[in-house]
Amino acid sequence: MSTINAEERQAIRDSFHRLLAETGREADVRRAMATDSGFDPVLWRAIADMGILGLLIPADFGGIGAGAEEIELVMEEAGAALLCGPLMSSGVLAASLLSYSSDEHAKARLLPAIGSGERIATVAITGDRGLWTPTDVSVTAVRDGDGWRLDGVASFVTAGTQADTLLVIAKAGSGLATFEVDRGAAGVAVTALKSFDRGQRFARIVFASASGAPIEGANEAAIEKMLDLARVALAGEQAGATRHVFDMTVEYIKTRVQFGRPIGGFQAIKHMAADLLIEVESATSAARHAARALAEGMPDTEVLVSLAAFVCADAFSQIAATSIQMHGGIGFTAEHPAHLYLRRARADAQLFGNSSLYRERYLSALEKAA
Amino acid sequence: MTDEELRLEASEWLARNWDARARKSKYDPDGGLKGWLKQTFDARWSVLRWPEEWYGRGLPDEQAKIVEQEFARVGATGTGLDRSHLAANTLLTFGQDALKRELLPKFLTGQYTNCLLYSEPGAGSDLAALRARADRDGDRWLINGQKVWTSGAATADYGLLIARTDWDAPKHKGISFFFIPMKQKGIEVRPLHQITGDSHFSEVFLDNAVVPAGNLLGKENDGWKVLQTALAYERLVMGEGAGERRQGSSIDNKISLIAMAREAGCIDDPCIRQDIARALAYRQLNALNLQRAKAEMAQGTSSPIMSLGKLAMSRILHEDARVMTTILGASSVLDGAEHPRAADVNYRAFNAYMTSIGGGTDQIQRNIIGERVLGLPREVELNRDLPFRESLAVPKS
């Protein structure tokens, strides 16, 4: 468990906030989105130097050894600033899966470089249906002499075109296991999938007799732990983005004048804003409580993580969508940032499983407890 | 002419001229829409309810519908413009005869297109706060000011323009309505990029742009009334769901949520079934409402019921996009020509705002319904009765 106290946590958040306020502004985001790689390598370096990429990496391997609460807060900032690039993939998915494994060798080899940003890694999880469930894993691993051979398809691989190292989740025997594969290795065909949110790059990867090195102990339990952390990180990103679009919108309705008064003076708009505030606050509460439950291993962790997963996804989608309506014509222009948030919201709403899945999981967890 | 004679005339004419299989004219070598519109216009099918002296047949609504059914039966366009062509209808009702002679045939045959120069940076929902000015200069008007969000401005031949002609009258009472020729040196059009990736709308700068005196519609300072008619046509068309599809999209205009769900393999999912049923019902109910409203609406009058259609359509389009996103699931994060389904759904999700913002926002439609249909008290509005010059909308130097 993380030994970081609340004050230190806030300090990490504040410095990340300052960094993004300086070099992750809207213009920077748009520039990154327009590049082939999809992110800004200079900002990536700075994020690494700040220790953000090593937050979830144990101190033994050059990281900070923080946990769910820290990553949740940091992701709120990333969401607000619409950060582009492989933070989620490398800094959350890959870093946590390796950390949860028992493979000291792989940790020593991979984690320091992931933390320093020199190596970008991601985890290939789901198949073509994009459900991020164990049954949706569509890569199979079989023993081949001393090593393993991988066949099948992983899709919607986040940062799939940006990562050097792929941690591929595959069916091996009766369960799931994880294999390290180089993106450029023989038998690995990576196809970039054009994304609607240009700040996130997905790939479909076909494995044909690709050789993979097993990561010891990155088994089903470790994968599930990684996914829980990813859900909390994503919920944080969504909650942060939601609050940011909301604040931007409230600012606008205070200043835009029609019929001789700020449009926020009309009850139609004022009431919309009031209703949305419930969603904004609920998203923040859900994300932070889920982070805390996960960090402390509380018994209702599954309930809270599932709750955060759909509440934050839905809040972000709803508020980004309503924000455009509340802006009127200006919200329909590409120059205005509102649509960038809606694009992000639509993508985030699918990542690691959609809201229906989590509502179901939430209720099942409550039923179990009842 | 009896109903049966009329039906026969229309169906025989269509059989001779319209290739129902190829969906184009049998005679026009290009097979383009313009050629077909010219043919229907020459044969007087375009504007059936209009008087004979103005290119119509003076048919009562029930008979016009008979012809429209014949056209619909073979999938032919080119009729019904007496309901759907905003510029032509507004011109017919309020234009001076010489202008009507000059422009109506060109609009009805698709030779000329038009745009709507209403919104300004400071006057969107509050259109009557507009500050573009028209000043009389002999037998013409000189126009100065800026318009924004003007759809189709880059290619339009004429603009339907509202501009202020009396600064001492209250805001609604000093506005006049003009048809302004767009291709002139006093007009600069700067395209804006839309969230959908299109550049259909533009900023329009008017710098001593010229309007001939004969292009005034209705009376001077009575433009607000003309505008209400024009807006009613626009909302009518939007209420029927015009232009909801992405250009070159793979899915035909009558989207089938059922077909999509089958294709995605989720048609048996009980939650998705509920969603689809609700979305399809919204669409069907709107069609039923509009059908009833149209039957009740006298020709050429503006009916507030039509505002209901536009508001309903806004919900339909947003809800369709939501359900389609659910059906597609993770694929909805994709875009581009290789992912036509995703590209189409994403386009729809964004383009739905054209209907919920354009032509008067949903919030404004609700106000109109509340005030004009239900007769609820009007929102209190500052400066409504003040001379415009003294209102807050005019910056004081």
Ligand SMILES: Cc1cc2nc3c(=O)[nH]c(=O)nc-3n(C[C@H](O)[C@H](O)[C@H](O)COP(=O)(O)OP(=O)(O)OC[C@H]3O[C@@H](n4cnc5c(N)ncnc54)[C@H](O)[C@@H]3O)c2cc1C
């Ligand atoms: C795709 C598209 C195409 C368009 N094409 C054209 C065109 O061809 N020609 C043209 O002239 N214009 C066009 N418009 C402009 C459109 O008519 C305006 O955007 C619209 O009327 C809203 O005005 P606004 O953008 O200034 O927003 P605002 O009026 O500033 O509205 C901002 C928000 O405040 C709300 N609001 C404002 N007043 C009230 C009130 N009294 N009560 C409650 N809520 C209120 C609105 O509903 C909205 O949510 C187009 C717009 C779009 C999106």
